[in-house]
Amino acid sequence: MLKYDFIYNQLIQQIQTGTLLAGAKLPSIRNLSQQFSCSKSTVLTALKKLENQHLIYAIPKSGYFVVDHQLPHVPSANDFIDFATSSPTWHAFPYKDFQHCINKAIDTYQADLFRYGTPKGLPSLIVEAKKLLETYQIFTHEDNIFITSGVQQSLSLLSIMPFPNQRTTVLVEQPSYHLYMDYLKTYRLPVIGIKRTAQGIDLDELEQIFSTNTIKFFYTMPRFHNPLGCSYNKKEKDSILKLAVKYDVYIVEDDYLADFEQNSKRDSLFTEDLEERVIYLKSFSKIMFPGLRIGLAVLPPALISTFQQYKNTTDIDSSMISQAALELYLKSGMFNRYQLTVAEDYKQRANTLQHSLKKYLPMYKTATDNCMHSHIILPKQVNLKLLIQQLTQQHIFLDSIERNYLDGFYRERILKLNVSNMEEQKIDMGIKEIALALTNSNNYFS
Structure with a gap:
């Protein structure tokens, strides 16, 4: 073992065991060279290695200090089957690649980090976002693209800002x-x-709502609806667009x-909108990670000025570091390579979910789209709350549908199933256990 590697290992052991805590000052270079009977350059090589791993940092004329003594958390293996968690599997993300982008962003955009940001978002990110959207x-056009703090910020701004149609009521699918x-x-x-189901929405009801209410905009997830997992077909999308134009609804x-x-x-x-009625929102929370807090909003020209005004008064800008790193x-092409890999991974989980549903629960209505989340419709007599509680005791986690509905809207007995954060081999086992619970017990029926 080389001498600097030996010094590195000795110091990292002291950091990881807590002998050197976060914020602690390391011995001086002179003291370390005397302690290990080596040259100062050998000590500096070991310290540089620790610094490159973000374990220590240097203060000129003061010395080296520990950044953090805690080891990265590695989740332990468990026997849980989690159909409730909707966030992506964090350890599948190539965080080292993204770390390179963060470090490079800090070096490249040093001056920008000390400014209050840009009204629409980092211009260079908007250029790359336009390419991605294509x-x-x-x-x-780039003028129509806004960088927001996730889709949540876009929805918040759109909900409170005035629209050219002078309407005030929001229409939402149920559940949503x-x-x-x-x-x-x-x-x-x-x-x-x-109401929306795996079969879509009632277009006659949609027209009736558009024609008799002051609908400002219709919030919808045409592709892979959350939480149902279903998608509109082309005929449905064409009909929705025509009705929106006819009744001046965004x-x-x-x-x-x-x-x-x-x-x-x-x-x-x-893509099908020729009348500038659609506001397009794109999130990175599923393909990357929710903590990035970056979203894209593509606005019709008639809404740009007002959206800009409201955005300026609620948030100066989204995180510049996150924007620069994402750009x-x-x-660099890292996103495209990762996108292909993770999309294939989620496709396999979606296939397994659909196969298991058909195998163990063929009698229940469900979505047929190949998506990483789906649902089953249970009979009216099923006590859904009790079913979820009992399965939780078996370490099978499911989420209630309650929060996906507006207050007072009729709730279907929907069992949500999300496999975005689950190992593929557990999916079949989990669906089998749910089927057994519904088949072998009368305790869930009331």
Whole structure:
């Protein structure tokens, strides 16, 4: 073993065992060279290795200090079967690649980090975002693209800002994205729900709502609906667009799973929109990680000025470091390579989920789209709350549907199933246990 490696190992052991805690000062270079009977350059080589791993940092004329003595958390193996967690599997993300982009972003955009940001987002990221959107068949001008702090910020701004149609009521599918439902309920905004199932929505009911209510916009997830997992067909999308134009209603399209589309012929609503009625939202929370807090909003020209005004008063800008790192991640080709890998991984999980549902629960209605989350419709007599509680005791975790609905809207007995954070081999086992619980026990029926 080389001498500097020996010194490195000795110091890292002291850091990891807590002998040197976070913030502690290391012995001086002179003392270390005397302690290990070596030259100062050998000590500096060992310290540089620790510094490159972000374990220590240097203060000129003061010495070296420990950044953090804790080891990265590595989750232990468990026997849980988790159908409730919707976040992506964190350890599948190539965080080392993204770390390179963060470090490079700090070096490249040093001056920008000390400014208050840009009104629409980092210009160089908008350039890369435009290229990325084109891979989803979203063709637009850079002036129409905004960088937001996740899709949540876009939804918040759109919900409170005035629209050219002078309407005030939001129409949402039921069930729908639980955090947006929470937002609408918390701020008591005017909202109406329309039932959506694996078979779609009632277009006659949609027209009736459009024609008799002051609908500002219709919030929808045409592709891989959350939490149902189903998608609209082309005829349904065409009909929705025609009704929106006829009744002067805007459409907010949340395309959060665009990266996982396997059908090259299935485009977004935005792609089919010729009348500038669709507001397109794109999230990176599923393909990368929620903590990035970066989203894309593509706006019709009529909404840009107002959206800009409201965005400026609520948030100066999204994290510049996150924006700069994402720009480099996209430009370097890292995102594209990772996207292909993770999309294939999720495709396998989705296939396993659909196969298991058909195998063990063929009698229940469910979505047929190949998506990493799905659902089953249970009979009216099923006590869904009790079923979830009992399965939790068996270490099978499921999430309630309650938050996906508006208050007072009729709730189907929907059992949500999400496999985005689950090992593929556990999916079949979990669906089998759910089927056994429904088949072999009367305790869930009331």
